[in-house]
Amino acid sequence: MFGRFFMIVMSVLFVLVALSSSVSFAQDSATEYDKPVIGVILPFSSAFEDIAIEQQRAINLALSKSDVPVEIIFKDGGADKESAVQAFHELAGLEDRPLAVISCSSWASDAIHPLAAENGIFHIAIGSAALNRTHSGNTVRFTLDAEDEQQQLAEYLSSFEKIAIMAMDNDLGNSWISHIRHSFPDQVAAAHVYDPQKMDIHEKLAEIQAIDPDVLVLISAGEAAGIARQARKIGITAQFVGTRPIERAELLAEPEYANGLVYTYPSYNTKHEFSGMYRGKYGSDPGFFGVEAFDAVTTLLQFLDKGFVRPADLFQSYAGRKFVGALGEIYFNSHGDARYPYLFKQIVDGRFQVAEFQFPMLLEKTAQQLEDIFREMDQDIALTARKLSKTGLAGEPAALILQELYAKNLHAYNCVTVDAEGIIVNVAPAGYLDVIGEDISHQEQIVRLHSTRQPVLSQAVKMVEGFVGIDLEHPVFSPENQFIGSVSILAKPDFFGSIISQKVSNFPVEMFVIQKDGVMVYDINEQEIGKNVFLDPLYQTYPSLLAVARRIAAEPDGRGRYRFLDKNMREEVVKNILWTTVGLHGTEYRLALAFEE
Ligand code: COI
Numbered sequence: 342m343f344g345r346f347f348m349i350v351m352s353v354l355f356v357l358v359a360l361s362s363s364v365s366f367a368q369d370s371a372t373e374y375d376k377p378v379i380g381v382i383l384p385f386s387s388a389f390e391d392i393a394i395e396q397q398r399a400i401n402l403a404l405s406k407s408d409v410p411v412e413i414i415f416k417d418g419g420a421d422k423e424s425a426v427q428a429f430h431e432l433a434g435l436e437d438r439p440l441a442v443i444s445c446s447s448w449a450s451d452a453i454h455p456l457a458a459e460n461g462i463f464h465i466a467i468g469s470a471a472l473n474r475t476h477s478g479n480t481v482r483f484t485l486d487a488e489d490e491q492q493q494l495a496e497y498l499s500s501f502e503k504i505a506i507m508a509m510d511n512d513l514g515n516s517w518i519s520h521i522r523h524s525f526p527d528q529v530a531a532a533h534v535y536d537p538q539k540m541d542i543h544e545k546l547a548e549i550q551a552i553d554p555d556v557l558v559l560i561s562a563g564e565a566a567g568i569a570r571q572a573r574k575i576g577i578t579a580q581f582v583g584t585r586p587i588e589r590a591e592l593l594a595e596p597e598y599a600n601g602l603v604y605t606y607p608s609y610n611t612k613h614e615f616s617g618m619y620r621g622k623y624g625s626d627p628g629f630f631g632v633e634a635f636d637a638v639t640t641l642l643q644f645l646d647k648g649f650v651r652p653a654d655l656f657q658s659y660a661g662r663k664f665v666g667a668l669g670e671i672y673f674n675s676h677g678d679a680r681y682p683y684l685f686k687q688i689v690d691g692r693f694q695v696a697e698f699q700f701p702m703l704l705e706k707t708a709q710q711l712e713d714i715f716r717e718m719d720q721d722i723a724l725t726a727r728k729l730s731k732t733g734l735a736g737e738p739a740a741l742i743l744q745e746l747y748a749k750n751l752h753a754y755n756c757v758t759v760d761a762e763g764i765i766v767n768v769a770p771a772g773y774l775d776v777i778g779e780d781i782s783h784q785e786q787i788v789r790l791h792s793t794r795q796p797v798l799s800q801a802v803k804m805v806e807g808f809v810g811i812d813l814e815h816p817v818f819s820p821e822n823q824f825i826g827s828v829s830i831l832a833k834p835d836f837f838g839s840i841i842s843q844k845v846s847n848f849p850v851e852m853f854v855i856q857k858d859g860v861m862v863y864d865i866n867e868q869e870i871g872k873n874v875f876l877d878p879l880y881q882t883y884p885s886l887l888a889v890a891r892r893i894a895a896e897p898d899g900r901g902r903y904r905f906l907d908k909n910m911r912e913e914v915v916k917n918i919l920w921t922t923v924g925l926h927g928t929e930y931r932l933a934l935a936f937e938e
């Protein structure tokens with residue numbers, strides 16, 4: 342009932358939209374026939390009509406800002422693959438064939454992707470988080486892949502035990518369900534799909550209510566507002582979680598149901614001139630869909646202006662390149678997929694806001710992972726020290742025990758034994774035999790171990806292997822309880838970096854590790870690693886940074902603000918910083934997370 346009425350209204354609106362756009366493109370009719378044609382297939386007559394209109398408006402704004410002559414033909418991609426394919430064939434059959442086609446929605450783009458390649462028409466996918474690439478070198482996609490977004494979402498979802506999912510029944514919804522199931526095989530207790538054209542959700546919500554999940558993930562756009570309302574009305578108390586397309590105006594209409602919703606979303610700068618242009622002309626803020634469409638057309642027009650027309654040349658104009666647009670800095674990989682930062686947002690007080698919880702959450706989760714690794718290493722090495730008590734430190738049986746310790750520790754660069762004089766006497770794996778005989782008695786952790794005969798974790802010190810690293814050592818005693826030396830795990834040179842980069846991957850934050858003496862142990866900018874914040878000229882002209890660094894040195898955790906260069910070391914910006922402490926046996930490393938204000 343509702344569905345049919347909706348469709349009629351939609352089709353009427355679509356005709357109006359189509360008319361208004363042909364009016365706006367008829368102006369230059371004298372030269373019309375030489376203009377390259379771009380076909381744009383958007384889901385006008387579908388539940389996502391508002392998205393299509395936003396994209397169309399954004400594309401018209403991009404055209405109005407450019408004097409590159411083109412003709413844009415908007416086509417209705419409808420609600421499913423078949424309609425999108427039909428729209429594509431109509432475009433491909435035109436006498437004035439488009440040299441590029443832009444499509445919105447995972448399902449439409451997935452269907453058009455092979456057809457565009459086979460027809461020699463360059464393809465840009467927007468609003469398409471799920472795409473099964475079968476043809477290379479022809480489709481460029483502006484939307485971050487759902488798999489990457491899911492990895493970020495997982496940092497939040499992992500705090501729940503019973504996950505239920507409600508997803509639109511199409512390529513986008515189904516690909517999200519499989520990604521979440523893959524990450525949380527034991528936590529997903531229910532996954533339902535609904536037809537966004539029918540909103541057949543009553544029974545599905547009742548089933549979800551019956552299993553009482555602690556989180557309900559909605560793979561939905563604006564229709565999430567209705568789902569949230571119905572869910573709350575039947576007593577579902579789960580935390581609502583969403584993904585990029587959920588940030589639509591409908592969600593703010595009845596905030597009592599949507600408040601608290603947490604979702605992943607691109608972290609673009611809403612102060613880009615595009616937002617102002619859009620607001621000025623249409624009286625509302627554009628969302629991600631408009632921003633993405635604007636950047637897609639703006640970049641395409643630039644390449645057409647340079648004279649590129651062949652699909653391969655247009656594709657190569659994007660692949661492997663960086664752009665700065667309304668989406669911020671975008672990078673396209675060699676497959677043509679875009680990447681740009683995403684963060685957590687939340688509906689708070691009826692507004693879409695950057696979720697404050699994510700910064701301490703990311704810091705805590707990273708600290709926890711580092712602590713877990715340290716603890717595991719410490720337990721393994723304690724056990725090894727007891728085994729070596731019987732074999733002694735040198736020779737083949739001890740080497741086998743070291744090899745076992747090494748094999749069990751993913752983050753170990755090598756494992757050695759050190760005698761009571763501080764000479765390395767054994768090593769695993771065998772590739773490092775040349776460290777045997779090295780005197781490390783002067784290293785700070787060996788000095789401490791020899792004087793206390795207790796386990797030690799080193800500061801970041803220059804190792805005989807040639808890099809600055811961190812070393813965990815336990816003393817070894819003979820069966821008669823005589824101190825005979827120590828056993829060590831030397832962590833890989835990128836130990837901190839490998840953990841941190843995977844945790845903050847694609848979040849607009851930086852994390853670093855700093856010693857209490859001010860030495861940078863890990864930073865995303867390699868040039869900073871090893872520098873002392875209190876002494877290096879790089880930092881001396883930033884008094885607020887020095888003040889915060891003094892607090893970091895003195896206090897195990899805290900937060901602050903300072904001025905310094907952005908993460909590309911280009912412009913001066915204000916950053917917020919939070920820090921905490923990780924370490925073992927009294928050695929403390931400060932782990933800090935900074936983000937631009
Ligand atoms: C997607 O498929 O990634 C979309 O965002 C589609 C949108 C029309 C909901």
Ligand code: CYT
Nearest residue numbers: 757804805812829831
């Ligand atoms: N190397 C090592 N110190 C070093 O320099 N493997 C352990 C301790």
